Amino acid sequence: RRPARPHRDLVQPKLLAPCSHQHNPSIRVLQWNILAQALGEGKDSFIRCPLEALSWHERKYQILEEILTYRPDIVCLQEVDHYYDTFQPIMARLGYHGNFLPKPWSPCLDVEHNNGPDGCALFYRRSRFHLHSTAHLRLSAMMLPTNQVAIAQTLRCLATGRQLCVAVTHLKARSGWERLRSAQGADLLQSLQGITTPGSGAGPGPIPLVVCGDFNAEPSEDVYRRFSSSPLGLSSAYKLLSGDGQTEPAYTSWKIRPSGESCSTLDYIWYSERALRVEALLDIPTEQQIGPNRLPSYHYPSDHLALLCDISFREGPHRLL
Ligand code: NDP
């Protein structure tokens, strides 16, 4: 039988002083590329993962268990090719509002017996937020539309009355496409700037932003630099797991294909550093926990790890929004 899911600790960033949560309950955000069913079975060639462990019958419960164990307030997923038949109805029954945006030409559609296109999905807990607006974005690169998408939703937090913009994306995969990813990132940042910057006048300032995604880019890539140095003031939450607060985890994805083993940091949770504060992060499993056959496996359903953090609003000087 399949082994138990490895336990992951929720840890407080070492560099942060604890603060009172009484009037400022944190928001739990989950980011995860869940591995599209059609790609996992039909395209990825994960040679060290038994085919049986990749069956949807096995995986769907593992994916849902992993998501629901942590009771997130916001769930950002990539490679969702079972939205309408699985995630939307189950998450709705559990009190989540869902939104789905398929890729224009999903590679899933090339796989025999596919379940439709894969895409990004964004869920929020209905008891925690009201929806203000939704933007479906098709990312461009040098003015040309690409096959990658993003969803951005502006929410109002019912506990604090504050607004929050949440975005989910999945950038172009594979090496050789670094410049396309960078251009997609630039396009996304520009759209998000428009969404989070209120109109003219002395308003309450920009809407705090969280961007979750599989960026398919190591921290050394141009698109990472663009995100960490944009005028939106974004910082990557998982840097706070490191001792110096400046270093990304060693991996968020680890797999073995016929072409070899690939252990890389590709997934990120970006947040507005001036307006938001990271209270806790879900630790990254050790190499030993991941095991010699890497991901996916009988005990872990995707080749990407789920990222999760608790975020709270910083007490702004005179911010009422
Ligand atoms: P990407 O290159 O972004 O990758 C698609 C998926 O493949 C990702 O989910 C990625 O996973 C996964 N992947 C990454 N590396 C590998 C690998 N070495 N082996 C197997 N899978 C891998 O895809 P695009 O969105 O650019 O779409 C490409 C496909 O879409 C084409 O193959 C074509 O089928 C179709 N297409 C069709 C068009 C048409 O006109 N009919 C137009 C455009 C695309 P991860 O993100 O986890 O790394």
Ligand code: CA
């Ligand atoms: Ca994939």
